[in-house]
Amino acid sequence: MLNLIGAILVLAAGTLAGFYQAHQFALRPRQLRELILALQRLETEISYGFTPLPDALERIGGGLKEPLKTLFIAASDYMSPDYGLSAEDSIRKALNMHWRRTSMKTAEKDVLDRLSGVLGTSDRQDQIKHIALAVGQLQHEEAAAREDQAKYEKMSKSLGLLIGALIVILIF
Template sequence: MIKLLGACFILLSTSAIGFRIARAYADRPRQIRRMRGALSLLQTEITYGSRRLDRICEQIAKREKDPVRSLYTRTAHYLKTLDGVSTFECWKRAVEETWPSTALKNPEKEVLIDFGKTLGISDREDQLSHLVRARTNLEVEESQAREEQMRYEKMCKSLGVLAGALIVILIY
């Protein structure tokens, strides 16, 4: 009885690990798409609005889900509270702090940080062109993430279950 219970725990734990890794492959394209949507909202606000950047970030945070919400909430907070710090530093700090809670990888991080270098320091047209470039770069990353998802998601699930079965067979 105890052997059977142990075998079930082993099989369940390795399966859970496999499914968790597979979920990261599924979450990445979704989060990139949300990030692109938030940048579209930012582009609309810059084009047609006349509010301050911290207010725009708060508005975007209200409309989005985590981790995008967290990024814009922290950016708005830093823009309000940190005197003498550039917009880029506020953006970069928010990206760095929210990054561990995302399924995104370094290419997306580099795109966002690169975009933050121009945020708030140039005229409207220049910022819009940088927004378009960032969204295009994220679109490329999203298509690559979808390819990785199709390639590895099912494999990770299967490997989790099969690894558990192999361990159970080897132990018992």
């Protein structure tokens, strides 16, 4: 009886691990799409709204879902007089603190890291060009993420169940 309960628990753990990995493959394209839309809103705020960068980041972050919401609001908070960080330092600090909560990879983080060096330090047109470049790179990453999702999402679910079954067979 105890062996049966143990086998069921091992099988359930393997299945849950597979479903978790499949969920990560599904989340990445959604988060990338949300990040692209947020950067496009930032571009609009900079070009037409004449909004200061901390206010724009806070406003954009307020309309996002977690974990990107926390990332944008934290970047805005770090630019406040309490912290006194530059735009580049505050965005990098927010990325380093909150990036692991996202399903995105380091390629997307690198795009935002490069963008942080330009925001708040150059003129409006230069910032708009760099945001457009970042959006283009993120769109490429989104296409790759959708391909990965199509390839690996179903396989991850099945593989989790099969690995759990293999462990049960090997143990018993």
